[in-house]
Structure formats: C-alpha cells, structure tokens
Amino acid sequence: MTNHKILAISGSLRADSHNTALLRAAQKFSTGLEVVIYDGLREIQPYDQDLDNPANRPAQVNELRRLITEADGLLIATPEFNYSIPGVLKNAIDWVSTDWTKSEGLPLLRKPVAIMGAAPTQFGSVRAQLALRQVFVWTESDIVVKPEVIAFRSHERFDADGNLVDENTIELLQGLLTALTAKIDRVK
Template sequence: MSQLKILAISGSLREGSYNTALVRAAQKFAPGDLDIESYEGLRDIPPYDTDHDVDPAPVAVADLRRRIIEADGLFIATPEYNYGVPGVLKNALDWASRPALNSSLTGKPIAIAGAAPTNFGTVRAQLALRQSFLWTDSKVVGKPELCIFRANERFDESGNLTDETTIEILHQLLATLGQKIRETRAIANGTV
C-alpha cells in the first residue's frame, strides 16, 4: 500500500493548544500508510482581501495552497470560539478556497476533529467547517466523529493524548480518511 501524504492544520495559535497537541497525536497514532505533516504557517496568512487575491498570491497564501494541492488529504483540528470556527482557521480556508471553481480544496478528502476543555467539545465548530466544505465540494469524512470534550482530562501536562478511547477513535478517523482518499482516486481514475 502506498504512503499517503496528509497535511494537518491546527486552528489554534495558542502555545499550549489542545488542537495542536491533537495534530501531534495524529502523527503519533496514524495508521502506517499515512504520513502526516503539520502545517505551521497559519499565523503568517494575511486577512482575506479580494484586492490582494491576484497572481502572484501573497507568499504565505501561495505556500498554503501549494501544500494543500500536494497533499492527498487534510486533517483539521479545530477549537471552537463563540460556537464557531476560529477566525484564523476560517481565514486560511477562505484563501485556500479561491479561485472558487478550481481551488486547492475542490474534491480534497478531509477529516475534521477538535478538542476543547468544555462539555460539548467542538461540535458546533466542526459543523460550521462541514458546511463551508460543501461549497468547495471537499470529501469530508462523515464518521467516526471526534469531538474531544473535557480535553484537559484526555491530554497530560506535556500535551500527550493519553485517553485510550480517544486514541482509538482518532486512529479510526485517520484510517477512514485514508480509505476516502483511495476511493476518491479510484472514482477520478474511473477504476470503480
């Protein structure tokens, strides 16, 4: 089985972010056929502005778009702010979604997860992301869902994911992403 390249994006800029820790956990607990690379450029992406969405795109934007195109799939770990997606993550995805009919996100297989210290985790933020990906016709993994609630109980002080049930669901989510990538390729190649 060939190695699949996954670009993982944490929607948080915070140093001790549970979602950045979730990206590290994805790298550690992923199935062996997935190579997960962490995207570190979220802070560098300027606010979306149609006047600046020209060729060439801003350097950080061009880098994000290129890395999404080169990846076989995306893993997004999102916090939830005010019942929604953090502005920096939404901004990056707005840039990545352009040009509208031929963006780096068009048809891209994506797995969404999130962690929060609250009792509801990131349910609403994940729902908002799923809605955004309808427009880009991205191929979002439906199940399993991974909404890590009370994240402070599932990660240790060093940011390591320690909860066995959560680790298993994360592994299943990533395995399903790999399966969705292969299915999407087979459909595109007409081999199904």
C-alpha cells in the same frame, strides 16, 4: 510504509493547544500516513479579494495553496470560538477556496478532509466542526463524516506533556484516520 501525505492544520494558535496536540497524536497513532503539521496559520493575512490572484497573493497564501494541492488529504483540528470556527482558520480557508482567474484550480475541490477538535468544556468543538463542515460543502471537499472526534474536557485526555493518553479518544482518532485513508484510496 507511508502511503499518503496528510496536511494537518490546527485552528488554534495557542502554544499549548490541545488541538495541535491532537495533530501530534495523529502523527503518532497513524498507520500508512505521513502527517505534516502546518504551522504558518499565524502569518496568513486577512483575506482581500483585490489580492486574490496568482500575481498578487501573499507568499504565505501561495505556499498554503501549494501544500494543500500536493497533499493527498487534510486533517483539521479546530477549537470552538463563539459557537463557530476560529477566525484565523476560516480566513485561511477563504484564501484557498478561490480561483478567480480560472487558471490555477481549486485546492480544496474534492480534497478528502477529516475534522476533529478538542476543548476544555463538556460540549467540545461540536458547533465549530458543524460550521466547518458547512464551509467544506461550498468548496466541494470530500468530508469524512464519521467517526466524530470530539475531545471534550480535553484537559483530562492529555498528560502534562501534551500527549494524548485517553484510550477512547485514541481509538476514535485512529478510526478517523482510517476513514480519511479510505476516502483518499477511492480518489486514487
């Protein structure tokens, strides 16, 4: 039985991304969650405040805002680029974090959000996750703090088909999804 709808966003555009594979693992290992992976990040144009109103916003942005609003929670898997958040992910967050007209609401306001990440290095996506948490402080989102899911040396945690096979990472992922579910339950 599905209790909550989760919009899952990968900060990586790469076809064989381990971050996207983490989201697929969330679909597989979740209980009581419908995890829907968003695949439109590539189509979101650079943020432009002149267009950031309901009448002029790009269709892809309005669609993302709608999906976030309708979701019970967000699950974000982020790689780390230059010690921070990938530009495409930050750009999308910029588009959905505003309501200049004070008429449509803020999709991220008090939205339960869980963050995780994978990287081939020893340190994983630690700094990107920290930077992303700081962004969500500004949007007043309800962030899951623990457990932290950092799939470092990610090439060792997935098989050749992109399936998460590392038991420790699976356990951490399930813990993160349980914590996200608890936040959503408190809101509802």
